[in-house]
Amino acid sequence: MRHITIVILFTLTFNFTYGQSQDEIVIRNIFDNVLLSDVAYNNLEYLCEKAPGRLLGSEESIIAINFMKNYFEKLSADSVFLQEFKTPTWRCNNTQTSILIGDNEIELRADALGPSPSTPKHGIIDNVIEVHSLDEVKTLGYENIAGKIVFYNRPVDMTIVNTFRVYGSAVDQRYYGPRVAAEYGASGVLVRSVGTRVDTFPHTGSTGFKDIKIPCAAISTVDANILSDAIKRDSNLKVKMIVDAEYFEEITTFNLIADIYGSELPDEYIIVAGHIDSWYNSPGAHDDGAGCVQAADVLRIFKELGLNNKRSIRAIMYMDEELFQSGGIAYAEYSEKLKIKNYLALEADAGGFTPEGFTVDASDSNFVIISEYQKLLEPYGINYIKKGGTGVDIGPLKPLGVPLMGYRTDPQRYMDLHHSAYDTFDKVHIRELQLGSGNMAAIIYLIDKYGLETK
Numbered sequence: 088m089r090h091i092t093i094v095i096l097f098t099l100t101f102n103f104t105y106g107q108s109q110d111e112i113v114i115r116n117i118f119d120n121v122l123l124s125d126v127a128y129n130n131l132e133y134l135c136e137k138a139p140g141r142l143l144g145s146e147e148s149i150i151a152i153n154f155m156k157n158y159f160e161k162l163s164a165d166s167v168f169l170q171e172f173k174t175p176t177w178r179c180n181n182t183q184t185s186i187l188i189g190d191n192e193i194e195l196r197a198d199a200l201g202p203s204p205s206t207p208k209h210g211i212i213d214n215v216i217e218v219h220s221l222d223e224v225k226t227l228g229y230e231n232i233a234g235k236i237v238f239y240n241r242p243v244d245m246t247i248v249n250t251f252r253v254y255g256s257a258v259d260q261r262y263y264g265p266r267v268a269a270e271y272g273a274s275g276v277l278v279r280s281v282g283t284r285v286d287t288f289p290h291t292g293s294t295g296f297k298d299i300k301i302p303c304a305a306i307s308t309v310d311a312n313i314l315s316d317a318i319k320r321d322s323n324l325k326v327k328m329i330v331d332a333e334y335f336e337e338i339t340t341f342n343l344i345a346d347i348y349g350s351e352l353p354d355e356y357i358i359v360a361g362h363i364d365s366w367y368n369s370p371g372a373h374d375d376g377a378g379c380v381q382a383a384d385v386l387r388i389f390k391e392l393g394l395n396n397k398r399s400i401r402a403i404m405y406m407d408e409e410l411f412q413s414g415g416i417a418y419a420e421y422s423e424k425l426k427i428k429n430y431l432a433l434e435a436d437a438g439g440f441t442p443e444g445f446t447v448d449a450s451d452s453n454f455v456i457i458s459e460y461q462k463l464l465e466p467y468g469i470n471y472i473k474k475g476g477t478g479v480d481i482g483p484l485k486p487l488g489v490p491l492m493g494y495r496t497d498p499q500r501y502m503d504l505h506h507s508a509y510d511t512f513d514k515v516h517i518r519e520l521q522l523g524s525g526n527m528a529a530i531i532y533l534i535d536k537y538g539l540e541t542k
């Protein structure tokens with residue numbers, strides 16, 4: 088009996104050690120490959136240089152989709168197709184704002200929020216009122232707000248360590264500010280850019296109108312300070328606002344999908360995703376060109392190294408994360424209709440910076456399985472695998488019971504450039520980018536090999 092126990096123990100230990108070292112070797116091979124590859128980096132350069140401002144419905148968004156489609160085809164992915172869907176969209180042609188002092192106009196650097204309506208051609212000129220919260224607008228009430236341009240100027244809380252939470256400390260003004268101001272009769276809204284630098288770049292973003300739509304724009308933090316100072320000197324200050332934008336009730340657009348089939352369970356899909364769209368004012372290097380080229384690189388890694396995935400690996404370049412989040416909804420609906428077995432979905436949409444970890448939104452038992460892999464990825468920069476929010480595009484798969492994951496990077500610089508013209512290709516470092524592709528490929532390799540608990 089004792090003899091048998093010893094043999095079993097030996098066998099178990101041997102298998103575990105052997106298995107682990109095999110995984111370590113595969114993961115090492117993945118990183119040997121990615122750290123010598125510039126494919127994803129070159130793809131990103133193309134997206135930023137040839138298709139900047141690739142907002143849903145724009146010509147640039149189609150250039151970007153076609154470029155990545157061509158890439159997957161050249162890679163000889165088993166299946167490459169466009170998943171078509173219909174959605175409204177919006178386009179900004181021009182934003183101009185200025186302070187009027189006597190006969191002088193002092194220009195403020197501004198970018199309209201999506202989907203702001205247009206002003207009349209020559210703009211609106213109204214008194215401006217500075218506020219610091221949504222509640223302040225409600226307290227001031229109709230008599231103080233009606234007919235004025237409301238200027239939301241509460242800065243972000245820079246003392247918070249994680250910049251996604253810094254962003255969260257002020258983004259309510261951008262998302263809800265125009266809606267609340269409109270309810271009290273405001274003629275327009277200007278919002279201090281939600282970012283972590285004091286600079287001259289406006290950071291746009293989506294705003295959530297209800298019934299009444301009024302023109303609205305983000306101004307740079309430097310310009311917000313200039314405007315605030317001008318209001319202090321003249322409480323009757325007037326501001327001029329011009330927005331030239333178009334709203335389209337329905338257009339046809341696409342998510343781009345590329346698969347490499349699994350050898351044993353080809354009808355189960357492990358999704359690796361980013362979003363191909365970016366704001367109209369931005370090359371979208373970190374948000375989210377980086378996530379797209381990394382997700383695409385996972386397919387290249389599996390093919391080049393012959394990793395023999397059991398399940399199919401599906402790269403999705405989602406359209407429209409930024410404006411209406413229609414691509415994520417469209418894929419979830421398509422999945423439901425076709426009864427597609429989405430086994431797991433991993434999204435990269437937190438910038439292509441140095442890897443930090445993965446977040447998981449799944450059952451406790453699957454979280455335990457996935458978090459075990461942190462040790463294997465620690466040498467490559469994965470310091471945590473923890474529960475948390477994952478990705479906007481894959482979110483609609485949650486009600487279908489799909490385990491979700493988000494790839495997380497060092498967040499310190501992300502809100503410097505988010506949704507602005509500052510988010511350029513040169514801000515992305517090739518090694519940081521490549522480490523992301525490697526870690527995403529490695530965790531997908533492990534999840535595919537050992538499986539999750541399925542109900």
Ligand SMILES: [Zn+2]
Binds near residue numbers: 362374375408436
């Ligand atoms: Zn994004």
